[in-house]
Amino acid sequence: MSIFVTQPSIASLEEYVEEIKPIFESKQLTNMGPVYKKLQQQLIDYLQVPELSIFVNGHLALEMGLQAFDFPGGSEVITTPYTFVSTTHAIVRKNLVPVFCDIDPMNYTIDASKIEELITDKTVAIMPVHVYGNLCDVDVIQEIANRHGLKVLYDGAHAFGMKYKGIGVGNFGDMCMYSFHATKVFNTVEGGAIAFKDKRYQLRLHELKNFGIHGEDRVTGIGGNAKLDEFRAAMGICNLRHIDENIAKRKLVAEKYNKLLGEVDGIRIMKLREDISPNYAYYPIYIDPRVFGKSRDDVYDSLMRNDIHARRYFFPATNDLECYTGKFEIQKTPIAHDVSMNILCLPMYADLGLDEVERICNLILQK
């Protein structure tokens, strides 16, 4: 049987049917109806964030979050190339300029000690990513932002439910995006959200995701359409009931991998920052081919021959993607490139059997 890098965790069909019955009765299918509002409140409670606006996906949440700041076109946003393409595309699609900062070689998040040297008089924001459910250096990043008057928008697509020193990660920065895509720790099939503190963003984001409509006859913003419908919201309510149980199962998978791969020469497992409660979103290994004797691609191929689909994620780094050829000086982020060449995300999901984990590790270690 094929094993993929991830498998969505979904509630039972019976549970879902029960949750969507009221939608058939009310006939309100979308436009921030009662099910949306119920999910919004439940997520505010679970994530322990002051304010939350839910979107149809994480990418549009990022774009509209950026738009809500009203930066002048051509402004610079300091970000990381070691991320999913969405982060970089959101900046470029909002007519802003990404300025790439290199990453920390151990936890793969933006290297906060290298941010300040990239600040110019055009810089308006920092957009870091909580890669693989590992946390950025939020304290140092906030200090830099305060010193230079910059906004901070976190891409927290991988950070659902995580806390740092007991505080929900969505409390750090001006905004934090979450993704509820099918492949993430928590899903609404497709979906996403922005957490924030400043109440003024609530109305602004609400309007941006609804064409900029301000009242029946007034359109005050140039918005788009990024509303989460009631059926997806219902899916979220069902899935949220099982989230703690699913994260606990992911933990067992991660511990099994740690036990089998943690002490192997040439394989580096991820080092989590201290004081965080992890969500075990991904299981990346860094393979040093000179020490391990096999390259990342060798391991990827040998798993593939056994119908196990690991993923080279993130590869290539976003500043090295075809659509950006010639636009950025990729040699300025050497660590991000080295990691993208040697990283492999192993299968990780709540229902992955521990015997399967053992089989995967045996294949990796086979010489």
Ligand SMILES: *Cc1c(COP(=O)(O)O)cnc(C)c1O
């Ligand atoms: C998944 C993801 C996104 C985009 O989220 P969608 O909900 O799929 O639009 C953005 N950034 C990162 C790092 C992601 O992993």
